[in-house]
Amino acid sequence: xxxxxxxxxxxxxxxxxxxxxxxxxxxxxxxxxxxxxxxxxxxxxxxxxxxxxxxxxxxxxxxxxxxxxxxxxxxxxxxxxxxxxxxxxxxxxxxxxxxxxxxxxxxxxxxxxxxxxxxxxxxxxxxxxxxxxxxxxxxxxxxxxxxxxxxxxxxxxxxxxxxxxxxxxxxxxxxxxxxxxxxxxxxxxxxxxxxxxxxxxxxxxxxxx
Numbered sequence: 001x002x003x004x005x006x007x008x009x010x011x012x013x014x015x016x017x018x019x020x021x022x023x024x025x026x027x028x029x030x031x032x033x034x035x036x037x038x039x040x041x042x043x044x045x046x047x048x049x050x051x052x053x054x055x056x057x058x059x060x061x062x063x064x065x066x067x068x069x070x071x072x073x074x075x076x077x078x079x080x081x082x083x084x085x086x087x088x089x090x091x092x093x094x095x096x097x098x099x100x101x102x103x104x105x106x107x108x109x110x111x112x113x114x115x116x117x118x119x120x121x122x123x124x125x126x127x128x129x130x131x132x133x134x135x136x137x138x139x140x141x142x143x144x145x146x147x148x149x150x151x152x153x154x155x156x157x158x159x160x161x162x163x164x165x166x167x168x169x170x171x172x173x174x175x176x177x178x179x180x181x182x183x184x185x186x187x188x189x190x191x192x193x194x195x196x197x198x199x200x201x202x203x204x205x206x207x208x209x
Contacts, residue, residue, distance in 0.1 A: 004031040005122040008051035011084070012037050012060060016107070020055065023111040030118060039068045052122050053080045055114075058091050058104075065091070066099050073100030080121045088132050097205050103127035126201050133161045133204055148190050156183050161200045 007030055009017050017035040024030045033049045039060050054072065058065060065083070072079050083096050083104045093104055102121045105114065106129045117127040149157070152173070159169045166184070170177045188194060191202045 004029050005053060005118060006031050006033050006049070006051040007053050007055065007118060008033050008049060009035045009055045010037075010039060010060065011035070011055070011057040013057075016057075020114065023114055026111075027115060030115065039064050051079060053082060053118050055082050055084055055118075058083050058085045058096075066095060069096060069099040069101050082117055082121055082127065085129075085132070093128070093132065093204050097126075104132055105129050106131060125197075128201070128204055130162065133200060149187070152183060153187050153190070156180065157187060157199060157203055160184075160196050161203065 007024060009020055009032070011017050011020075014035070014037065021032050021035075024032050033051050039056075056065065056069070069081055069083075072081060081101045081103075083091070083101050084107050085091065085104055086107055088106065091104075096104060103117055103126050105117050105127065109117075109129050113129065120127045155173060156169055159172060164172065166177050166180045169175070170180045173180070175183075184196065184199075187199055191199050193199050193202050
């Protein structure tokens with residue numbers, strides 16, 4: 001039997017920590033090691049306990065948050081970090097991911113989403129709430145990326161980010177599935193990725209649309 005994924009929470013509100021604890025207790029593969037109410041407190045506790053995944057509240061000072069994420073990622077333990085946001089525009093996703101965060105999740109997301117996010121990140125993947133991806137795709141445009149991607153590319157990329165299948169994309173844009181596959185290959189090449197998940201993640205990191 002595989003060992004449980006060790007989780008540590010940093011949030012200023014004990015009630016929220018208790019809520020996450022209740023969610024984790026519904027699983028058999030996630031273990032809560034402890035909680036902290038400040039970044040300063042968490043630095044020593046989290047290091048000593050060596051969690052696999054850190055859940056960090058973005059409300060705990062934006063500048064300190066970025067610095068702390070960077071510091072955590074430089075430690076030998078190499079914790080995976082999931083940043084928790086109150087609203088979609090609370091932080092720049094590119095900034096927190098550039099510092100080393102492995103994902104961002106909205107606090108309003110369903111409990112099951114937290115479980116999925118922790119498991120995904122612990123397994124080496126990335127996680128972004130669907131609403132965060134949609135909001136970022138709509139508001140953060142990068143001039144260079146706009147020159148690379150055609151309008152059709154952007155439409156397909158947006159549909160990927162809302163988990164549309166190739167068949168659904170084809171129906172929405174009145175294309176054949178073969179044409180959609182060809183567009184996807186071109187989009188992957190432009191973004192330097194190999195999968196649709198990679199395309200969505202790269203789009204968030206670079207502010208593409």
